[in-house]
Amino acid sequence: MRRSTTLLRATAMVVASAAIAAGCGGGSSGGSSSGGGGGSAPDTKRVPAGDTKPTGDISVCMGKDTSGIHGPLLKKFNAANPGANATLVELPESADEQRTQLVQRLRAKSKECDVLALDVVWTAEFAAQGWLADASDIVDKRKDEFIPSTLDTARYDDKYFAVPFNSNAGFIYYRTDQAPDGVPKTWQDLYAKAATTKGLTYQGSRYEGLTVHFLELLYSAGGDVLDKDGTKSTADSDTTRKVLQFMVDGVKDGAVPKATLTYKEEEARRAFESGAVTFMRNWPYAYSLGQSAPAIKGKFEVAPFPSFGDAEAASVLGGYNLAVSQYSDNAAGAAAVINYLTAMDAQVTYAEGATPPVLEAAYDEASVKKALPFASTLHDSIAQGRSRPVSPVYPQISEAISTNVYAALAGEKSVDAAVKAMDGDITKALGTF
Amino acid sequence: MTSIAPIAAATPEPGRPSPSGTGARGRSKFGRSERRLAAMMLSPAMLLIALVAAYPIAYAVWLSLNEYSVRVPGLQRFAGADNYQAAFSGGFWGALGNTLLFTVVSVSLEVVIGLGMALAMHSAFRGRGMLRAVVLVPWATITAVTAITWRSIFEPGLGFAPQLLDKVGIGGDVVWLGERGYAMSVLILADVWKTAPFMALLLLAGLQVIPSDVYEAAKVDGATPWQRFRRITIPLLMPALLVALIFRTLDALRIFDLPAVLTDGTNGTQVLSLLAYQELTQNRLIGLGAALSVLTFAVVMLVSFLYIRFVGGNINTLTEEER
Numbered sequence: 001m002r003r004s005t006t007l008l009r010a011t012a013m014v015v016a017s018a019a020i021a022a023g024c025g026g027g028s029s030g031g032s033s034s035g036g037g038g039g040s041a042p043d044t045k046r047v048p049a050g051d052t053k054p055t056g057d058i059s060v061c062m063g064k065d066t067s068g069i070h071g072p073l074l075k076k077f078n079a080a081n082p083g084a085n086a087t088l089v090e091l092p093e094s095a096d097e098q099r100t101q102l103v104q105r106l107r108a109k110s111k112e113c114d115v116l117a118l119d120v121v122w123t124a125e126f127a128a129q130g131w132l133a134d135a136s137d138i139v140d141k142r143k144d145e146f147i148p149s150t151l152d153t154a155r156y157d158d159k160y161f162a163v164p165f166n167s168n169a170g171f172i173y174y175r176t177d178q179a180p181d182g183v184p185k186t187w188q189d190l191y192a193k194a195a196t197t198k199g200l201t202y203q204g205s206r207y208e209g210l211t212v213h214f215l216e217l218l219y220s221a222g223g224d225v226l227d228k229d230g231t232k233s234t235a236d237s238d239t240t241r242k243v244l245q246f247m248v249d250g251v252k253d254g255a256v257p258k259a260t261l262t263y264k265e266e267e268a269r270r271a272f273e274s275g276a277v278t279f280m281r282n283w284p285y286a287y288s289l290g291q292s293a294p295a296i297k298g299k300f301e302v303a304p305f306p307s308f309g310d311a312e313a314a315s316v317l318g319g320y321n322l323a324v325s326q327y328s329d330n331a332a333g334a335a336a337v338i339n340y341l342t343a344m345d346a347q348v349t350y351a352e353g354a355t356p357p358v359l360e361a362a363y364d365e366a367s368v369k370k371a372l373p374f375a376s377t378l379h380d381s382i383a384q385g386r387s388r389p390v391s392p393v394y395p396q397i398s399e400a401i402s403t404n405v406y407a408a409l410a411g412e413k414s415v416d417a418a419v420k421a422m423d424g425d426i427t428k429a430l431g432t433f
Numbered sequence: 434m435t436s437i438a439p440i441a442a443a444t445p446e447p448g449r450p451s452p453s454g455t456g457a458r459g460r461s462k463f464g465r466s467e468r469r470l471a472a473m474m475l476s477p478a479m480l481l482i483a484l485v486a487a488y489p490i491a492y493a494v495w496l497s498l499n500e501y502s503v504r505v506p507g508l509q510r511f512a513g514a515d516n517y518q519a520a521f522s523g524g525f526w527g528a529l530g531n532t533l534l535f536t537v538v539s540v541s542l543e544v545v546i547g548l549g550m551a552l553a554m555h556s557a558f559r560g561r562g563m564l565r566a567v568v569l570v571p572w573a574t575i576t577a578v579t580a581i582t583w584r585s586i587f588e589p590g591l592g593f594a595p596q597l598l599d600k601v602g603i604g605g606d607v608v609w610l611g612e613r614g615y616a617m618s619v620l621i622l623a624d625v626w627k628t629a630p631f632m633a634l635l636l637l638a639g640l641q642v643i644p645s646d647v648y649e650a651a652k653v654d655g656a657t658p659w660q661r662f663r664r665i666t667i668p669l670l671m672p673a674l675l676v677a678l679i680f681r682t683l684d685a686l687r688i689f690d691l692p693a694v695l696t697d698g699t700n701g702t703q704v705l706s707l708l709a710y711q712e713l714t715q716n717r718l719i720g721l722g723a724a725l726s727v728l729t730f731a732v733v734m735l736v737s738f739l740y741i742r743f744v745g746g747n748i749n750t751l752t753e754e755e756r
Contacts, residue, residue, distance in 0.1 A: 001505055096714075096715075103717070125503075128503075128505075129503075129506045130506040131506075192682055204736075205697070205699070206697065206699045207697060214730045258589075258606070258608050258611065259589030259590060259608050259611065261608060261611040262588075262608055262610045262611040267588065270588075270591060271589075271590060271591075274591060276590050331551065331692070359691065392503055392504050393504075395502055395715050395716050395717065396716050396718075397714065399711075399716065406699065410611070410612070410613075412701065431499075432503055432504070432718070433502050433503070433504070433508075433510065
């Protein structure tokens with residue numbers, strides 16, 4: 001009796017601990033060893049420009065339809081195109097979850113999705129994996145319509161693997177009662193002003209948001225983390241040191257409240273809405289929400305980013321692109337849907353629902369200006385926007401940036417050590433097999 | 434008291450007349466056929482274990498010995514111990530330290546608090562049933578939800594905890610989730626709050642099987658309440674306590690949801706399973722992620738082994754003494 005209990009217990013423990021190992025390993029296992037195409041690039045499908053009449057089923061995989069715009073638009077598309085049936089496949093609301101789900105489908109070569117909505121930073125990564133069809137024909141034909149900076153996010157290896165769908169760029173939100181002169185011309189002056197008011201907050205948690213904000217400052221100071229070819233780290237520079245030192249001093253001097261180091265978008269927004277800070281770096285979505293926050297309602301405005309010293313101001317682009325899956329059986333139909341969703345009518349509809357459009361002309365529409373009172377500021381921010389490093393190992397590069405910037409801000413590493421570590425980590429990431 | 438035999442040897446052998454090796458030469462035909470029957474009857478269970486445990490483990494080990502390209506689709510190569518080397522020179526040791534610190538502190542606190550709660554719930558008073566139900570609420574709440582709640586509670590400026598703690602002189606203007614040490618203490622607090630009731634419930638079950646006549650006899654002999662607790666409650670509670678301890682330790686070693694939601698592994702709260710997850714899903718480094726999973730598995734196995742080796746024997750002795 002005694003022995004068998006022991007056996008039972010031992011077995012139970014093996015199973016319990018095995019579940020841990022299996023649980024961790026299981027998520028990624030699908031199809032990793034399949035394909036076997038060796039080192040050569042895969043045969044990339046080429047998407048037609050989408051002029052032909054679309055037929056058949058077209059499924060569009062994108063994040064949850066929280067604004068309720070995607071569904072009705074696709075219905076209108078179907079009504080205008082008898083014979084075609086576009087349907088929406090809703091993915092989770094969070095970008096990380098969307099990415100996980102898309103990666104799982106594409107690794108398994110699933111045909112479920114014809115059109116993929118991709119965060120701008122995934123485009124290179126997905127294209128490198130051979131998951132995206134070459135959409136250059138669509139883009140080349142309509143190049144003049146788009147804000148040029150948005151097209152950069154869709155390009156990889158000199159081809160367009162996606163079509164810009166919606167864009168995004170950060171602003172400085174400021175309290176008109178506490179800073180009646182608005183946002184100063186330079187980041188230096190803004191920090192000085194922040195130190196004498198209730199401060200400036202941004203997304204300072206160790207995640208993608210911190211990478212974005214650091215790059216906003218670095219780009220505007222004329223620095224970069226990768227060279228032109230995207231094959232070498234250029235992070236170890238005086239410019240990087242200067243920018244990071246600037247951020248560290250900001251936290252030390254109290255221009256940036258310490259709590260910022262735990263903030264993502266929503267925490268920063270709540271702090272601003274509660275009246276705790278004077279300035280905030282955030283995305284456009286916080287504007288309309290702020291209008292219904294009693295403490296700041298009617299007492300705030302937005303401005304594009306200042307510049308770093310004498311250099312030009314820069315912002316970092318967010319937003320989504322639309323791509324055609326390499327495994328789609330209906331590339332022509334997918335192209336038609338993409339053209340429809342990125343055409344003027346649809347883009348204006350999106351803008352009216354507060355999603356920033358990618359077409360130059362959309363920002364001049366009266367209805368857009370009404371829905372987005374900051375439309376011209378937004379247009380300028382997007383136009384001065386730059387892509388995050390375009391690389392198939394972008395997730396690791398982003399981690400190298402956010403981890404080391406965070407360590408410096410939190411006082412765990414000196415600025416010099418953090419910059420050196422960032423450079424080393426990026427170099428390591430670029431060397432990934 | 435016997436020491437613990439290896440698993441294979443511990444398989445019951447009903448056909449054997451004596452426990453020692455004397456009967457080995459005279460194995461009867463009957464014994465052999467019965468052994469075969471036993472093997473047949475065990476085989477479905479063994480097959481199940483092979484499917485749900487052995488295969489995934491072997492597969493994870495295989496993944497950890499390979500590298501899978503993030504640049505070229507389908508490209509992979511054998512990497513030997515490279516992934517393990519990368520894990521050791523990367524975040525493994527730090528994460529292991531944090532995981533062990535978290536486990537030791539949180540489980541110790543849970544035992545002490547859980548025992549207190551169990552004793553309180555065991556004593557007879559009005560509303561005892563109500564209390565037992567209420568105490569379980571934290572345990573019944575989904576961990577991710579409690580984590581989000583704790584994050585709001587400690588949110589600078591908005592949550593009530595920082596102000597409250599500041600009033601009693603703890604923390605001052607500390608950003609709790611944003612600073613090393615403080616972040617870990619919030620993590621431990623959240624875990625203790627959630628799982629102490631579970632510990633209490635397991636211990637309560639242990640308390641309820643202790644016969645009351647033992648206490649009465651002790652009382653008659655003039656034992657003080659402390660002596661009764663020390664000499665009766667604790668020893669007789671030991672089997673339940675150890676089982677609860679094993680459960681909680683293994684649970685704590687694979688903690689994921691609390692740090693994932695509260696801090697995302699920043700400020701000295703990076704733990705093993707979160708690290709493995711991040712390498713696997715965010716960086717898509719399948720080999721490295723698998724290596725970290727295998728190492729986590731090894732740590733959990735080692736701890737389980739130590740428990741069985743040194744504590745498991747005690748449970749049996751105690752249960753026997755009880756009889």
